[in-house]
Amino acid sequence: MRKGVVALVGKPNSGKSTLFNAIVGKKISIIEDVPGVTRDRVYGMATFSDKQFHLIDTGGISLGEDQFQEEIKMQAELAIDEADLVLFVVDGKFGMDANDFAIRDILLKSNKKVLVVINKSDTKEYRTNMYDFYELGFDDYFSVSGEQREGIYDLLEHVTNTIKVSDVEYGEEVLKFSIIGRPNVGKSSLVNALLNEERVIVSDIAGTTRDAIDTVFKYHNQDYVVIDTAGMRKKGKVYENVERYSIIRTLKAMDRSDVCVVVIDAEAGIIEHDKHIVGYALEAGKAIVMVVNKWDTVEKSETAMKDYIKLIRADFAFIPYVPIVFLSALTKKRVPTLMPEILKVYENSKKEIKTSALNDVIRDAYYLNAPPSYKGKRLKIYFSNQVSTQPPTFNVQVNSKGLIHFSYERYLENKIRESFDFEGTPIVIRFKNKGEERQ
Numbered sequence: 001m002r003k004g005v006v007a008l009v010g011k012p013n014s015g016k017s018t019l020f021n022a023i024v025g026k027k028i029s030i031i032e033d034v035p036g037v038t039r040d041r042v043y044g045m046a047t048f049s050d051k052q053f054h055l056i057d058t059g060g061i062s063l064g065e066d067q068f069q070e071e072i073k074m075q076a077e078l079a080i081d082e083a084d085l086v087l088f089v090v091d092g093k094f095g096m097d098a099n100d101f102a103i104r105d106i107l108l109k110s111n112k113k114v115l116v117v118i119n120k121s122d123t124k125e126y127r128t129n130m131y132d133f134y135e136l137g138f139d140d141y142f143s144v145s146g147e148q149r150e151g152i153y154d155l156l157e158h159v160t161n162t163i164k165v166s167d168v169e170y171g172e173e174v175l176k177f178s179i180i181g182r183p184n185v186g187k188s189s190l191v192n193a194l195l196n197e198e199r200v201i202v203s204d205i206a207g208t209t210r211d212a213i214d215t216v217f218k219y220h221n222q223d224y225v226v227i228d229t230a231g232m233r234k235k236g237k238v239y240e241n242v243e244r245y246s247i248i249r250t251l252k253a254m255d256r257s258d259v260c261v262v263v264i265d266a267e268a269g270i271i272e273h274d275k276h277i278v279g280y281a282l283e284a285g286k287a288i289v290m291v292v293n294k295w296d297t298v299e300k301s302e303t304a305m306k307d308y309i310k311l312i313r314a315d316f317a318f319i320p321y322v323p324i325v326f327l328s329a330l331t332k333k334r335v336p337t338l339m340p341e342i343l344k345v346y347e348n349s350k351k352e353i354k355t356s357a358l359n360d361v362i363r364d365a366y367y368l369n370a371p372p373s374y375k376g377k378r379l380k381i382y383f384s385n386q387v388s389t390q391p392p393t394f395n396v397q398v399n400s401k402g403l404i405h406f407s408y409e410r411y412l413e414n415k416i417r418e419s420f421d422f423e424g425t426p427i428v429i430r431f432k433n434k435g436e437e438r439q
Contacts, residue, residue, distance in 0.1 A: 003045075003052050003053050003054055003165070003252075003255050004053040004054070004084045004085065004163035004164075004165045005053065005054045005056065005082055005083045005084050005085075005248055005252070006046070006053050006054065006055050006056070006083060006084065006085045006086070006087060006159060006163070007055075007056045007058060007076075007079040007080055007082070007083035007085075007086050007087070008020055008055065008056065008057050008058060008087050008089055009058050009061065009076050009079070009080060009086060009087070009088055009089065009103060009106075009107070010061070010088060010089035010090060010091075010100075010103065011061060011062055011090075011091070011097070011099035011100060011103065012059075012061075012062050012099075013091070014089045014090060014091040014119055015089060015091065015119040015120055015146045015147070016057055016058070016089045016119075017057055018119075018146035018147050019087075019089060019117065019119060019144065019146035020044065020055060020057040020146075021146075022146045022147075022149050022152055023044075023046045023055055023152065023156065024044035024045070024046050024055055025046075043055070043056055043057075043248070043251070044057075045283065046156075048156040048157070048159070048160050049156075049157070049160060051160040053084075053159070053160070053163060054248060054251055054252075056079045056082070056083065056248065058076040058079045059076065061073050061076050061099065061102065061103050061106070062099045076106075077106065077110075079248070080106070080107065080110045080112060081110070082248045082249065082252075083112060084112075084113075084163050084164060084165055085112070085113050085114075085115065085159060085162055085163050086107060086110070086112050086113065086114045086115070087114075087115050087117050087155075087159070088103065088104070088107060088114050088115065088116045088117065088136075088138070089117045089119050090116060090117070090118055090119065090133055090136075091119060091120060092118045092119055092120040092121050092123060092125070092126035092129055092130060092133075092143065093120040093123040093125045093126060093129070094125070094129075095125070095128075095129035095132055096129070096132050096133060096135070096136075100133075100136065101136075104136050104137070104138075113162060113164075114138050114140075115138075115140045115141075115142060115155075115158065115159070115162070116133060116136060116138050116140065116141045116142070117141075117142050117144055117155065118130060118133055118141060118142065118143045118144070119144055119145065119146055120145060120146075120147075121143040121144055121145050121150065121151060122145040122147070122148045122150060126143070130143065140158070142154065142155045142158065170216070170223075170225055174216075174223050174224065174225055175224050175225070175258050175259070175342070175343070175346050176224075176225040176227065176256055176257050176258050176259075177224070177225070177226060177227065177257055177258060177259040177260070177261055177342055177346075178226075178227040178228075178229055178250075178253045178254055178256070178257040178259075178260050178261065179191055179226065179227065179228050179229060179261050179263060180229050180250055180253070180254065180260055180261065180262055180263070180277060180280075180281065181262055181263035181264065181265075181274070181277060182265070182271075182273055182274065182277065184265070185263045185264060185265040185268075185293055185294075186263060186265065186293040186294055186329045186330070187228055187229065187263050188228055189293075189329035189330060190261075190263060190291065190293060190327075190329040190335075190338075191213075191215065191226055191228045192329070193327075193329040193330075193332050193335045194217070194226060194335065194338070194339070195215060195217050195226070213227070213228045214226075214227050215227075215228070219339055227253045227256065227257060229249065229250040229253045229254075250280075251280060251284075254280065254281060254284050254286060255284065257286060258286070258287065258346050258349065258390065259286065259287045259288070259289060259342050259345055259346050259349075259424075260281040260284075260286045260287070260288050260289075261288075261289050261290075261291055261338070261342065262274070262277060262278055262281060262288060262289070262290050262291065263291045263293050264290065264291065264292050264293065264312075265293060265294055266292045266293060266294045266295050266297060266298050266308070266326075267294045267297040267298065270311065270312065270315050274315075275315065275316065278290075278316060278319060282318070282319065282426055285390070285391040285426055285428070286349075286391075286426075287345040287346055287348065287349040287390075287391075287424050287425040287426075288319065288322045288345065288424060288425075288426075289322065289323055289325060289338070289341045289342055289345055289424060290312065290316070290322050290323070290324045290325070291324075291325050291326075291327060291338065292308060292312075292324065292325070292326045292327070293327060293328065293329055294328060294329075294330070295326045295327055295328050295333070295334065296328035296330065296331050296333060297328075305326055308326070309324055312324055319426075321417060321422065321423055321424065321425075322345075322423075322424055323341050323344070323345065323423060323424055325337055325338050325341055341424070344423065344424065345423060345424025345425055348421060348422050348423055348424055348425045349389065349390045349391055349392065349424070349425035350389045350390060351389065351392060351420065351421070351422065351425075352386055352389060352392075353386050353392070353420055355384070355385045355386070357419075357420075358384050358385065358386060358394065358416075359383065359384050359385075361415055361416060361419045361420075362381060362384045362396065362412065362415070362416075363381070364415075365411070365412055365415040366381050369411060371403065371405070371408050374403055377399075377400065377403060378403070379398055379399065379400065379403040379404065379408070380398060380399040381396060381397070381398050382397045382398065382399070382434055383396075383397040384396045384397070387430075390425075391425050391426045391427055391428055392422060392425065392427045392428070393427070393428040393429075393430065394416070394427065394428065394429050394430065395430050395431075395432055396412070396429055396430070396431050396432070397432050397433075397434055398431050398432070398433065398434070399433070399434060400433060401431045401432070401433055404431050409429055409431075412429060413427060413429060416429075
């Protein structure tokens with residue numbers, strides 16, 4: 001099931017980025033006291049009461065002659081178009097102006113559910129301006145202070161109760177995998193090669209696939225769903241008028257997927273944005289298969305594949321457990337090697353480990369390499385158990401979480417992977433102090 005999408009819109013300097021950071025809990029958006037600083041949409045994952053949703057921060061919309069205004073307005077409209085719910089952020093300190101009414105008109109045309117968020121409610125001016133905002137004509141109003149983190153709880157409670165997500169459901173038994181990657185790496189060609197028929201428009205023009213396209217097909221008499229996504233462009237290019245799509249559509253497709261197939265162009269090589277795309281899949285906790293497409297265009301040698309694998313392992317050092325498939329969607333060479341890898345990582349992502357076997361591995365790892373003491377205290381591990389799958393998640397009960405160093409967490413993960421086959425899937429280790437809930 002995909003997660004809901006919430007967009008923050010408003011005029012410049014209304015405090016959207018501060019509110020974004022308060023909701024997401026990380027300093028992702030750039031905050032400056034200069035109107036129009038946030039020009040690209042910024043994406044984050046927000047969690048409230050065990051419910052998650054995507055949050056998009058947009059550049060401030062104004063009626064000024066700024067050279068970026070048309071781009072900012074287009075980006076904001078794209079964000080509104082993709083959102084399930086819009087938070088219209090207004091400035092409680094400075095009150096309303098023509099920009100607020102212009103944004104109101106855009107939102108009314110969108111027919112989206114809108115919550116008006118009166119920010120900067122901690123200022124003395126707010127009391128003078130607060131009632132003016134009801135002129136906007138929306139139903140729901142919330143007073144908050146993004147800077148002081150006031151009113152956020154009530155807002156998020158309403159947000160998570162309001163988001164309505166409609167989605168195609170195929171049943172839990174049907175494996176769903178998405179084909180993701182930069183534009184023009186051959187995603188649609190790969191879908192056609194898998195289906196062995198021309199179901200998806202294939203073009204040399206980057207960005208032909210406007211939306212995520214679901215296709216049900218049979219493999220060994222079993223139903224599967226392949227989701228072909230719009231190419232993930234760098235944020236600075238998504239405003240292009242002819243594109244009319246956004247990265248958020250790919251994030252939605254990933255949410256619905258059991259496995260993400262990340263496609264890289266063998267001819268063009270690896271670029272930094274490929275790492276960002278893998279990062280999105282990793283953050284979503286999805287099993288991953290990496291595909292090096294257009295392998296037919298690479299000059300072959302005895303060590304060509306081995307050399308390319310070394311290159312990938314170096315550039316993607318944070319996912320050494322992901323399998324790599326070399327193929328050519330155009331010639332269909334080696335395409336049959338992909339589905340077995342997808343099935344394997346899917347099964348690994350659903351794998352459940354017996355508690356006794358897990359504790360044996362963790363205990364042996366601890367005695368083999370006990371963590372160093374810190375300020376006279378040493379980490380002790382009491383009990384471990386698996387609490388969920390997709391991705392496999394483990395609780396490890398310890399005497400003090402503060403004694404965990406990231407290097408020791410990585411060490412334990414490696415020991416788990418050495419003992420159990422989790423190829424292709426991330427695993428999550430959660431450390432809990434003795435006495436905390438195990439679930």
